Amino acid sequence: MDSGGVLTPLSRESTTPARLEGDRLAPAAAARHAKAVRRAHTTVRERLRTLRAATPAAPHRAPATP
Numbered sequence: 257m258d259s260g261g262v263l264t265p266l267s268r269e270s271t272t273p274a275r276l277e278g279d280r281l282a283p284a285a286a287a288r289h290a291k292a293v294r295r296a297h298t299t300v301r302e303r304l305r306t307l308r309a310a311t312p313a314a315p316h317r318a319p320a321t322p
Contacts, residue, residue, distance in 0.1 A: 262303075266296045 281289065 262296050262299050266292050 280286070
């Protein structure tokens with residue numbers, strides 16, 4: 257499930273047939289892949305930051321005594 261659209265663009269870029277030069281990606285394909293990875297990384301970091309800001313801190317509770 258990729259309801260936020262993070263993994264789909266990244267996997268699409270990874271599975272798009274790219275022209276290989278020997279055993280390496282062509283420079284343009286490598287640049288597209290790097291850009292897709294950076295975009296996904298940024299999106300995940302922003303979402304984590306938003307989740308942390310929206311989640312109230314749980315108050316510290318002392319352990320129950322027997």
